[in-house]
Amino acid sequence: MPRTLPDVKTVALAVTDGMLHFELALAYEVFGSLPDGVAGPWYRLVVCAPGPVRAGRFLLEPDRGLDWLPRADTVIVPGWADIDEPPPADLVDAVRAAHGAGARLVSLCTGAFVLASAGLLDGLRATTHWAHTGALADRHPKVEVDPDVLYVDNGRVLTSAGKAAAMDLCLHLIRVDRGSATANAVARRLVMPPHRDGGQAQFVTAPVPATDHGPLAELIPWVLARLDRPLTVEDLARRAGMSSRHLGRHFKAATGTTPLQWLLVQRIRRAQELLEATDDSVDAVAAATGMGTATTLRRHFNRAVGLPPHAYRRTFRARGRSGLDGGEQRSL
Known part of the structure; x- marks a missing residue:
């Protein structure tokens, strides 16, 4: 059964070699510490990986292995750097198991390729970085790829476009979980710009x-x-x-x-x-x-x-x- 909002407390970052460090660091910053002026408790953030992994030039020591993902309430998959290569099978299997256990699955940027490989986007609308929406649609024809949105919320499966759009989705998660006042407090702490380019809703x-x-x-x-x-x-x-x-x-x-x-x-x-x-x-x-x-x-x-x-x-x-x-x- 899907977890209900009051239970969405633990956020796990599903990480392996080849993740984009920007999206990884962004999610860590947003969910890793209680913002000033916001009443706790905050999310519990757990970094899950098969072992020490590299994201860009950074070496990351995980808190838990990938087999811990099914215990999380929300699992975030940061951007996958080499979209020409299939994501690791252990990562795909762990993400699929987390979804089966009732977790909310979130991809940032090209992390959508991981969710798609796990079959979690079949029959759903999804997005990714605009430069890779064509590749996502070609490789996963069961996915309804939308190149014109910042993110898509399907309830238990959410995807974002690239880079700054990952922040939009993270703020959306906080707004859904804890309300607009808390989301705005986080945005102020991160000195987010007041407007998004494009001018649409x-x-x-x-x-x-x-x-x-x-x-x-x-x-x-x-x-x-x-x-x-x-x-x-x-x-x-x-x-x-x-x-x-x-x-x-x-x-x-x-x-x-x-x-x-x-x-x-x-x-x-x-x-x-x-x-x-x-x-x-x-x-x-x-x-x-x-x-x-x-x-x-x-x-x-x-x-x-x-x-x-x-x-x-x-x-x-x-x-x-x-x-x-x-x-x-x-x-x-």
Whole structure:
């Protein structure tokens, strides 16, 4: 039987020689330590490998062997470096056994080739690095390969595109397990950019930029405490003691976007948190996030997130009650 959300505590990294060190280190960083300001306990991270292994130029000593994977709640397979070679049979067998034991299986980047070799992607939508989606589709015709998404969530089997998209999926896992506030806290610690290139719907909305000092250090907390108000660029500039044009330059440097665009993203992020954590009506959420009316909130929320507020609430409330089900995906 699949494990339910309250039981998803142990994360195992399934590692062998030839793994991509970026994705491996990324998963280790995200799940290996409790972020500041987040109440514990955090995930228990276990590195599983057949012995000392090399990832790039790094030599890694595992905590357990691959035979330990079926004990984990979530198994993450980092990127597989040489996609022209089949992944090791012991790794494929261990991943398949973990799935059979009820674990949630996650591949980062070309780790999808390992899951596909184990037969875990047959009949499912999946993705991998855009440069290798063709190879994945050719070698595993039973897999519905989607080259245009950051990640695909099939419930117990999840796959991500390459590099930075692996972080999107890791943050998504935390959002599913522990809510949007915790996912955003992790994103802030990792100084994640506030926007993804491509401009299409994203479930992981922009975290607050890390500005411990500089001209925005006092302004941003002030804004976040007043998201229920109809703030303007002039209001922000007045509070920061600078011209609107000067404020725009600082925001562009710190967040990569304009003050109004950043403010809208923060309103959407707050709306997500309220939809997940409260029973407030859409009208109440609109008022609490400075959107004014439910109609305005629905328009902006649907454009930013890719689904209307009531559907978002139903999706995440359903996950919280009954475990990891469904077929959610993220567009580039």
